[in-house]
Amino acid sequence: MKNYKIINGTILTYGGEAMMTEEKTLYIKEGKITFEPFAQGEEYEVIDAGRKLIMPGLINMHTHAYMTMMRNYADDVPFQEWLFQRVMPVEDNLPVEAAYWTSMLGILEMIRTGTTCFTDMHMYHRQVTQAAREAGIRAYIGRGLVGEDLYQDGYSRFKQALEEKEEFQSDTLQFILSPHAIYTCSEKLLKQVDEAAGEHRMLKQIHLSESMTELNDCLNNHGKTPVQYLNDIGFLDEKTILAHCVQMQGDDLDIIRNTGATIVTNVASNAKLGNGIAPLSQMKEMGINVCVGTDGAASNNTLNMFREMGLLSLMHKAHTRDCLAIPSDYIVKAATYNGSVALHNPDIGVIREGAVADLIFLNLDAPSLFPNNNILSALCYSANGSEVESVMINGKFVMRDRQLLTIDQERVYYEVGKIVEKNL
Amino acid sequence: MKNYKIINGTILTYGGEAMMTEEKTLYIKEGKITFEPFAQGEEYEVIDAGRKLIMPGLINMHTHAYMTMMRNYADDVPFQEWLFQRVMPVEDNLPVEAAYWTSMLGILEMIRTGTTCFTDMHMYHRQVTQAAREAGIRAYIGRGLVGEDLYQDGYSRFKQALEEKEEFQSDTLQFILSPHAIYTCSEKLLKQVDEAAGEHRMLKQIHLSESMTELNDCLNNHGKTPVQYLNDIGFLDEKTILAHCVQMQGDDLDIIRNTGATIVTNVASNAKLGNGIAPLSQMKEMGINVCVGTDGAASNNTLNMFREMGLLSLMHKAHTRDCLAIPSDYIVKAATYNGSVALHNPDIGVIREGAVADLIFLNLDAPSLFPNNNILSALCYSANGSEVESVMINGKFVMRDRQLLTIDQERVYYEVGKIVEKNL
Numbered sequence: 001m002k003n004y005k006i007i008n009g010t011i012l013t014y015g016g017e018a019m020m021t022e023e024k025t026l027y028i029k030e031g032k033i034t035f036e037p038f039a040q041g042e043e044y045e046v047i048d049a050g051r052k053l054i055m056p057g058l059i060n061m062h063t064h065a066y067m068t069m070m071r072n073y074a075d076d077v078p079f080q081e082w083l084f085q086r087v088m089p090v091e092d093n094l095p096v097e098a099a100y101w102t103s104m105l106g107i108l109e110m111i112r113t114g115t116t117c118f119t120d121m122h123m124y125h126r127q128v129t130q131a132a133r134e135a136g137i138r139a140y141i142g143r144g145l146v147g148e149d150l151y152q153d154g155y156s157r158f159k160q161a162l163e164e165k166e167e168f169q170s171d172t173l174q175f176i177l178s179p180h181a182i183y184t185c186s187e188k189l190l191k192q193v194d195e196a197a198g199e200h201r202m203l204k205q206i207h208l209s210e211s212m213t214e215l216n217d218c219l220n221n222h223g224k225t226p227v228q229y230l231n232d233i234g235f236l237d238e239k240t241i242l243a244h245c246v247q248m249q250g251d252d253l254d255i256i257r258n259t260g261a262t263i264v265t266n267v268a269s270n271a272k273l274g275n276g277i278a279p280l281s282q283m284k285e286m287g288i289n290v291c292v293g294t295d296g297a298a299s300n301n302t303l304n305m306f307r308e309m310g311l312l313s314l315m316h317k318a319h320t321r322d323c324l325a326i327p328s329d330y331i332v333k334a335a336t337y338n339g340s341v342a343l344h345n346p347d348i349g350v351i352r353e354g355a356v357a358d359l360i361f362l363n364l365d366a367p368s369l370f371p372n373n374n375i376l377s378a379l380c381y382s383a384n385g386s387e388v389e390s391v392m393i394n395g396k397f398v399m400r401d402r403q404l405l406t407i408d409q410e411r412v413y414y415e416v417g418k419i420v421e422k423n424l
Numbered sequence: 425m426k427n428y429k430i431i432n433g434t435i436l437t438y439g440g441e442a443m444m445t446e447e448k449t450l451y452i453k454e455g456k457i458t459f460e461p462f463a464q465g466e467e468y469e470v471i472d473a474g475r476k477l478i479m480p481g482l483i484n485m486h487t488h489a490y491m492t493m494m495r496n497y498a499d500d501v502p503f504q505e506w507l508f509q510r511v512m513p514v515e516d517n518l519p520v521e522a523a524y525w526t527s528m529l530g531i532l533e534m535i536r537t538g539t540t541c542f543t544d545m546h547m548y549h550r551q552v553t554q555a556a557r558e559a560g561i562r563a564y565i566g567r568g569l570v571g572e573d574l575y576q577d578g579y580s581r582f583k584q585a586l587e588e589k590e591e592f593q594s595d596t597l598q599f600i601l602s603p604h605a606i607y608t609c610s611e612k613l614l615k616q617v618d619e620a621a622g623e624h625r626m627l628k629q630i631h632l633s634e635s636m637t638e639l640n641d642c643l644n645n646h647g648k649t650p651v652q653y654l655n656d657i658g659f660l661d662e663k664t665i666l667a668h669c670v671q672m673q674g675d676d677l678d679i680i681r682n683t684g685a686t687i688v689t690n691v692a693s694n695a696k697l698g699n700g701i702a703p704l705s706q707m708k709e710m711g712i713n714v715c716v717g718t719d720g721a722a723s724n725n726t727l728n729m730f731r732e733m734g735l736l737s738l739m740h741k742a743h744t745r746d747c748l749a750i751p752s753d754y755i756v757k758a759a760t761y762n763g764s765v766a767l768h769n770p771d772i773g774v775i776r777e778g779a780v781a782d783l784i785f786l787n788l789d790a791p792s793l794f795p796n797n798n799i800l801s802a803l804c805y806s807a808n809g810s811e812v813e814s815v816m817i818n819g820k821f822v823m824r825d826r827q828l829l830t831i832d833q834e835r836v837y838y839e840v841g842k843i844v845e846k847n848l
Contacts, residue, residue, distance in 0.1 A: 071794070072801035076751035109791040212745075271738040274747030286510070302792055302806040310731070311738060314695040320738060321636075323698030327500035367533040370495070370728055370837060371844045377496035381696070382726040386810030413794060420795045 002045060002394060003038065004028040008015045009049030009411065010364065012056070012375065013021075013351050021375050026054065029198050030172075031395025035353055036248065048202050051365050053341055053375060056349050057116025057138075057358040058305040059339025062205070062243040062264040065106030065120050065128055066099040069302055069420055070298035079211070079273050087298050090423055091123070098423070099127035101415040102364035107135045108407050113304040113385035116358040116393045117339065117348055118242065119293070121178040121205060125160045129168050136398045136406045138358060140343055142178030142205050148191035148417065169367055171356075172394050174343075176203040176241075177369055182226050183214055193265075194235050201235025203239045205264075206230075209252070210244035211275050227252035236261045242264050244295060246270050246278045253279070253286055262289045262342035265334075267312045268302075269295035280316050281325050285288055292335045313380050328380035362388035425819060426469060428452040433473030436480070436799065438761055438774050443753050445799050452781045455595075455819025459777055470539045475789050477799060480773050481562075481782040481815065483763025486629070486667040486688040486717025489530030489544050489552055489620040490523040493844055494722035497602045502628025502732060502741065503635070503697050511722050513733055514847055515547070522847070523551035525839040530720075530727055534832050537728040537809035539629045539704075539780040540817045541763065541772060543665065543670060543688075543717070545602040549584045553592050560822045560830045564767055565604055566629050574616035590686065594827045596818050597781075598767075600627040606650050607638055620661050627663045627767065629688075630654075633676070634668035635699050651676040665766055667717060669696050677703070677710055680845030686766035689758075691736045692726075693719035703742050705749050716759045717767050730809035733759050735805050752804035785814035824827065840846065 006026040011030045013020060027034045027044070032414055067087075074086035093103075099122070110118055119137035122128045125143075132139035143161035146154040158177075165175035177200075179185040185206075197204045209215055209226045218226045227248070230236050238260030246264045257261060265278050277414070283290050292312060294303045309331045316326040340349035347356045364370070366387040369378045391399040398406045430450040445568055451458045451468070458503040462468055474836060491511075498510035518526075523546070534542055541562035546552045549567075556563040567585035571577040582601075589599035601624075603617045609630075621628045633639055633650045641843060642650045649670070656658050662684030669680070669687045680718045689702050707714050718727045733755045740750040748833040764773035772781045786793070815823040822830045 016619055039600060069795060072799075072806055073797040075798065075801040075805060076748060079747055105791075105794070112791050138655070191773060233575070267742070268738055271742035274645065274741060274745050276745045277742045283708040297806075300803065300805070302808070304806075304808060307731075307734070307808060311735060313621040314692055314735060315739060315742060317698060318691070318695035319702045319743065320698045321698050323696060324500060365837065367529075368530070368534050368728065371493060371840055371848075373495060373501065373848060375846070377499040377725065380719075381499060381724070382728075384726070384728060384810060386808060397614055409552060414787065416795055420797070424795075424797060 001030055003030070003043060004047055005044050006047045006049050006054065008085035009052050009054040010178050010375070011054050014333065015287055015352065019332060019376060021053070021059065028392070028395050031357055033101065033351055033353065033355045049361060051363070052389070053362040053364050054351070054353055055357055055362065056336040057360045057393065058114050058335050059291065059306055059349055060110060060115045060118040060294055060303065060337050061104065061241065061291035061342060062266055063118055063120055063293055063303060064296035065103040065118065065131070066120055066122055066124060066295035066301065066402050067298045068109065069102040070282050070424070071301045071326065073424055074298060075272070075301065082273065082400060092173045094423055095111070096124050096127060097417045098214055099124035100393070101412060101419060103128045103131040104135065104407060105416050107137050108404065108409060108412060109303045111135065111137060111304060111391050111399050111407070112388065114360040114388040114391065115303070115305050116360065116391060119205060119343070120266070126164060129164055129173065133168065133173060134406065136171045136172065136393055136396055138348065138393055140174045140176050142176040145177065145179045145189065147189055149164055150196065154189055158196070162362065163201070175359055176205055178205045181207040181214070183217060184230060185334060190230070190235055191233055196278070203241060205241040208242045208245055208275050210270070211248045214249055215247040215249070225249050225252055225386070227255050230260065231255045239344065244270065246275050248279050253288065256309045257286050257288050261394060263292055264291045264293040266293045266295040266314065267315050269299040274300055277319050280312070281320055284326065284330060289341050290334050291338045304385040305335055306379070309380050310383070328376040328420050331380045332376055357392050357394045357395040359375060360388050362387040363389050425833060427454070427467060428612045429462065430471045430478065433476050433478040434799070435478050435775055438757065443756060443800060445477070452816070452819050455781055457777065457779045457781050458774060469598035473785060475787070476813070477786040478775070478783055478784070479787050480760040481795065481817065482538050482613045482759050483715065483773055484534060484539045484542040484718055484727065485715035485726060485727055485763050485766060486690055486719055487530065487542055487544055488546055488720035489527040489542065489555070489721045490546055490548060491526070491720035492533065492727065493526040493840055494848070495725045498722060499696070499725065508698065518847055520548050520551060522843045523548035524555050525836060525843060527555040528559065528831060528836050529840050531555055531561050532828065532833060532836060533727045535559065535561060535815050535823050535828065535831070536812065537730060538784040538812040538815065539727070539729050539844040540815060542785065543600070544769070550588060552839055553588055555595065555602050557592065557597060558830065560817055561821055562596045562772065562817055564598045564600050564627065566600040569601065569603045569613065569617060572610045573615055574620065575614050578613055581619070587627070589624070590769060594736050600629055602629045603764055605631040605638070607641060608652060614654070614659055615657055617834045618718055628659070629665040630669060633671045634694070635669055639671040639673070649673050649676055651679050655679045655683065656730055659700055663768065668694065668702070670699050672703050677706055677712065681710050682783065687714055688703065688715045688717040689736065690717045690719040691739050692732060693723040694758065695739070696723055701739060701743050704736070705744055708750065708754060711760050711769050713765050714758050715762045729759055730803070730807045733804050734807070752800040756800055756803045781816050781819040783816045784812050786811040787813050
C-alpha cells in the first residue's frame with residue numbers, strides 16, 4: 001500500500017471542540033492518517049498540497065444511489081404522480097443488472113463532489129455493493145425491507161442481505177438493515193429487524209415522519225406519532241438512523257434524543273416533494289446527532305453534498321428569520337464528524353492521528369472560495385462541489401486532479417444512456 | 425468582428441410560450457443570432473457544440489460586484505454587527521482604486537458561472553465600469569445615491585454617474601440611477617431621481633422592503649408601507665427595479681403590478697441576513713415581472729446564479745409545502761428573459777432571430793446534468809454552475825473551454841489578495 005507525505009496543505013481539524021484550519025504536514029501510512037514523520041528507509045510519495053484545503057470526506061447519510069438514472073425525471077408534479085406514475089413503474093421494470101450501472105453513476109457524482117462515504121437504501125441484490133466495491137468508496141449498504149414477516153415474505157431480501165454481509169464485509173463496506181418505513185413494514189417485521197440487528201451487530205436505517213400523510217395515518221391507525229410508535233415497539237436506540245424526521249410533534253424529539261438515535265435531514269428532498277422543513281434548530285439545541293443526506297436523485301436532484309449543506313443553513317435561516325440559525329461550523333460537522341457517530345465508526349469523518357485517510361482536496365483558488373476569508377463559511381455558503389480536485393478513500397486515491405481512477409466514466413454514461421432510453 | 429456557425433448544439437429557445445430545447449444550427453453574424461446560413465464568401469468559424477446546451481446567458485439583476493472581496497467575511501453574525509462592524513468599516517476605508525480589482529473578481533465569478541449581464545449598485549466612480557468594460561460583460565451600472573438633495577449633497581455622485589454615462593455608454597454598458605433605499609434617501613431626493621431618470625432616459629433601481637426594520641420604520645414615520653410610500657411620491661413605473669421586496673403587506677403587490685415595476689428577488693441574501701422569504705408564489709400568480717439577483721458576496725456568499733436558481737425554487741417549495749410551487753421553467757425564465765423585460769432590452773435573455781449573442785455553453789455530460797432527462801429541471805435542480813464551459817457576450821467569447829479570454833485571473837487574485845490583507 002502506497003504511503004504519502006502531504007506538505008503545504010491547509011488541514012481542517014476537529015478535536016471535539018471547534019473546527020479549525022492549520023497548515024501542517026500530513027502523513028498517510030498504511031491507509032491511516034498520522035502526524036509522525038516516516039522512519040528512515042520507509043517509502044512514500046510527496047504531495048505538494050499548496051493552496052489546497054484538505055478536509056475529511058463528506059458522509060452522505062441517506063441516499064439511493066441506483067436512482068441516479070432518474071435525475072430530473074419527475075419534477076414539479078404532485079407527490080402521488082411522482083411516486084406511483086413516475087418512480088415506481090421505472091423501479092418495477094428496471095432489470096436488476098441495470099442497478100449496477102445506475103448506482104455507479106451516483107457514486108461517480110458523489111466522488112466528484114467530495115463524498116467518501118455513503119449510506120444507501122436499495123432493493124437490488126449485489127449491484128450497489130459491486131459498484132461501491134469497484135469504485136473503492138466507503139459504503140454502508142442497506143437492503144430495503146418491506147412486508148409482514150421478515151422470515152416469510154421478507155425472507156429472500158433479508159437472507160441476501162446477510163449473505164452479502166458475509167461475503168463482502170470489509171474495511172470499506174458494511175451492511176445495515178433498512179426497513180423501508182412504518183407504513184410498508186408491519187410491527188412484527190420491525191421488531192424482527194430490531195432483533196436481527198442486535199444478533200448480527202448491524203445498524204438500522206428507516207424513513208420516518210417524512211410526510212404529513214405518514215404522520216396522520218399513524219395517528220389514525222395507532223393513536224400515536226411515528227416516533228412514539230417506533231419507540232413503543234422498542235425499535236429506537238443509538239444504532240438507529242432515522243431519515244427525514246420532518247413532521248415532529250409533541251415529545252418526538254425528546255424521545256429521539258433519549259434513545260440516542262441519529263436523524264438524517266434531507267432538506268432538498270423534503271422541499272422538492274412538498275414535505276416542508278424539518279425543525280433543525282430544535283434538533284440542534286437538544287444536542288441530537290444530526291447528519292446530512294441527499295436522498296436519491298429522483299427527489300433532489302443531485303447527490304452533491306455541498307449543495308445540500310448550503311441549502312440546509314440558508315433554508316433554516318430563512319424559515320426562522322434568524323441569521324444566527326444553523327451556522328457553518330454546525331453544518332460542516334453534521335456532514336462529516338456526525339456521520340462517524342451515527343455509523344459507530346470513530347475513524348472516519350475527522351482528520352486526527354490514527355483516523356483512516358478518507359480525505360478530499362479542494363482548490364482554495366476556486367472562484368467560489370477566493371478570497372479565503374473564512375474556510376467554514378466557504379464550505380457552507382459559497383462552495384458548489386466543483387472545488388474538489390482529489391479524493392482519497394481508505395488511503396487510496398479514487399480521484400486525482402479531477403481524473404477518476406476507479407471508474408470508467410465514459411462506459412458508465414454509455415450503459416446508463418442505454419438503460420434510460422429503454423426504461424424511462 | 426468574427427462570425428460563427430455553431431453546429432450540433434442543443435438550443436434552449438423561448439418564444440413567449442413554453443421554453444423548449446431543439447437541436448439546431450445557430451449562426452452568429454456581426455454579434456447577433458440568426459438562423460439564416462451565411463452567404464457564399466462570408467467568413468466564419470465552425471464550432472461543434474455536440475453534447476453542449478446553448479442557452480441565453482443568465483442576467484443577475486441585483487449585485488454589488490466590488491463586495492466580492494468580502495466573500496465569507498461576515499457570516500453567522502447579527503445583522504447590525506454584519507453591517508456596522510463588518511461591512512461598512514471596510515467600505516469606508518477601501519481605496520477607490522481597489523474597487524476595480526474587487527469588482528473584476530466578482531465579474532470573473534459571474535462569467536465562470538454563466539452570467540452574461542448584471543445590474544450593479546455601487547459607490548465607486550468608474551471602477552466597476554472600467555472592470556466591466558475590460559471584461560466585456562454586459563452591465564447596467566448604477567451609482568448608489570443617498571442624501572437629502574440630489575443637486576446638493578448628492579450632486580457629486582449624480583454628476584459622475586451622468587459623466588460616466590456620457591463617456592462609456594455603449595452596446596454593452598448602460599447606466600442607471602440607484603438611490604440606495606427609502607431610509608437613506610429623502611423624499612425630495614427620490615423625486616429628483618425620478619425626474620432625472622425621465623430626463624436622461626435612465627432606469628432606476630432601489631432596495632425596497634428588505635427588512636422588518638425598514639417596514640416598521642416606514643409605517644411609523646409615514647403611516648404607510650415602503651411600497652405605498654414610493655408609489656405615493658410617483659417613483660414607481662415600468663422603468664423601476666425593486667430589489668428584495670420581502671416584507672409585502674396589504675396591497676403592496678397590487679401596487680407593484682399596476683405600476684409595471686420589476687421585482688428582483690435575492691433569496692440567499694434574504695435568508696442569510698435573517699430577512700425571511702419573499703412571497704414569490706403570489707408574485708408569480710399576479711404576473712409581476714420577477715428577476716433573480718445574487719446580491720453582493722458579503723450577503724450570499726457567491727455570485728453563482730445557478731445556486732440562486734435552485735435555492736429559489738426549493739426554498740419556496742419548502743416554505744409553501746407545495747411541490748408544484750415555482751417550477752423550473754418559471755425559474756429559468758426569471759433568470760433570463762425577465763431580465764430583458766426589466767432592462768427594456770428585448771435583444772437579450774433569449775435565443776431568437778436578431779437577438780444579440782449573449783450565450784452560454786454547458787456541458788451536457790457534466791455529472792450534475794447526466795442523464796439529460798429534462799433540461800429545465802437540470803438547470804434549476806441539479807446544475808451547480810460548473811457545467812458552464814464557454815461564454816459569449818455580444819458575439820465575442822469571454823470564456824472558451826473554461827479559459828477566460830478577457831480577464832487575467834492570476835493578476836486579479838494577486839491584487840485582491842493584497843487588498844484583503846490590508847483592509848479586512
